[in-house]
Amino acid sequence: MxxxxxxxxxxxxxxxxxxxxxxxxxxxxxxxxxxxxxxxxxxxxxxxxxxxxxxxxxxxxxxxxxxxxxxxxxxRPLADIVIAIEGTRFLNGCGMGLSYCSQENPCPLHDDFKEIRARLNIMLHKTTxxxxxxxxxxxxxxxxx
Amino acid sequence: MxxxxxxxxxxxxxxxxxxxxxxxxxxxxxxxxxxxxxxxxxxxxxxxxxxxxxxxxxxxxxxxxxxxxxxxxxxRPLADIVIAIEGTRFLNGCGMGLSYCSQENPCPLHDDFKEIRARLNIMLHKTTxxxxxxxxxxxxxxxxx
DNA sequence: CCTATAAAAGACATTTTTGTCTTTTATTAA
DNA sequence: TTAATAAAAGACAAAAATGTCTTTTATAGG
Missing domain, CATH: 1.10.10.10 (Winged helix-like DNA-binding domain superfamily/Winged helix DNA-binding domain)
Incomplete structure (x- = not known):
């Protein structure tokens, strides 16, 4: 997909x-x-x-x-549309699907994903x-x- | 999702x-x-x-x-796994689903998406x-x- | 050779996503 | 008030993703 x-x-x-x-x-x-x-x-x-x-x-x-x-x-930002349809997990969830994943208890890809997601969020929030x-x-x- | x-x-x-x-x-x-x-x-x-x-x-x-x-x-890079499962469109396709979208004939989000995808690709290719x-x-x- | 083990393969079942068709409701204008 | 218009709503249908169960095939070890 x-x-x-x-x-x-x-x-x-x-x-x-x-x-x-x-x-x-x-x-x-x-x-x-x-x-x-x-x-x-x-x-x-x-x-x-x-x-x-x-x-x-x-x-x-x-x-x-x-x-x-x-x-x-x-x-309004494009993020509002994406969130309305994909839900918040798409933009904020763990890339590996691990529910425990957080800054204190990170999954293997946590830091890298954090960076990517941040950029995606910035992009979707700055674009109207x-x-x-x-x-x-x-x-x-x-x-x- | x-x-x-x-x-x-x-x-x-x-x-x-x-x-x-x-x-x-x-x-x-x-x-x-x-x-x-x-x-x-x-x-x-x-x-x-x-x-x-x-x-x-x-x-x-x-x-x-x-x-x-x-x-x-x-x-081998994680990208190999992602590509094997999600296909190349996930990593390289147009964010808005437009088949014509390219550098010469870009969709509204083309440049921003290019940047995001590039980072995602780098991340998945550098990580083994x-x-x-x-x-x-x-x-x-x-x-x- | 025989048996136990473990992946491969195939047949389904369920759920979600995507798509179609019909009926109902609200609104405008004559 | 009536007719035409256009979204809202509901009922399905098809396809894809996700999940379960059973049978087959390959292999190691006794």
């Missing part, structure tokens, strides 16, 4: 797409998002539903409805959901295939 | 345990390994069988048989299977729970 789960990959791509459209004041439907990020529409629906419950994105039903992200939401909006709108960056 | 799959976690722990015992010239049975690294014995059997096919560990059947690692094998043997034998490091 990849680094993140499929669910997380779809979520990251979808949220970035919705963010870019939101910055133009547009709401977007599941179908459109799925087409643009190349994901199964109904499956994506479930994912967005969950992200909506978490408050990471917003949605309204009915005509002119769809998914969007409030201005403040565009400033709306950070790529302009390039996505311009078409310099794309999210499909 | 964790950073690696369960299968990979078990593999890393098991190979380290077998390595430590091998450095003392001992062969070990599935049951013993499973007990010491806290994993389901039969499931671990399949994993070790695969690692054996890949030549990462050795085994002999029958009395006095079991799993072991040749001296040269102790020098036999690196923790002494501490494991002394009991300074453990591999269960």
């Amino acid at each position: 990849g680094f993140f789960s499929k669910t997380c990959e779809y979520a990251l791509r979808a949220v970035m797409y919705i963010a870019a459209q939101s910055s133009d004041g547009r709401k977007v439907g599941i179908k459109e998002v799925a087409d643009r990020i190349n994901s199964p529409a109904h499956f994506l629906g479930k994912i967005l539903q969950n992200l909506s419950k978490e408050g990471l994105i917003q949605s309204t039903k009915g005509p002119q409805g769809g998914f969007y992200i409030e201005p403040d939401g565009l400033k 959901i709306g950070q790529f909006n302009e390039k996505l709108i311009q078409g310099v960056l794309t999210l499909n295939k | 964790g950073f690696f799959s369960k299968t990979c976690e078990y593999a890393l722990r098991a190979v380290m345990y077998i390595a430590a015992q091998s450095s003392d010239g001992r062969k070990v049975g599935i049951k013993e390994v499973a007990d010491r690294i806290n994993s389901p014995a039969h499931f671990l059997g399949k994993i070790l069988q695969n690692l054996s096919k890949e030549g990462l560990i050795q085994s002999t059947k029958g009395p006095q048989g079991g799993f072991y690692i040749e001296p040269d094998g102790l020098k 299977i036999g690196q923790f043997n002494e501490k494991l034998i002394q009991g300074v490091l453990t591999l269960n729970k």
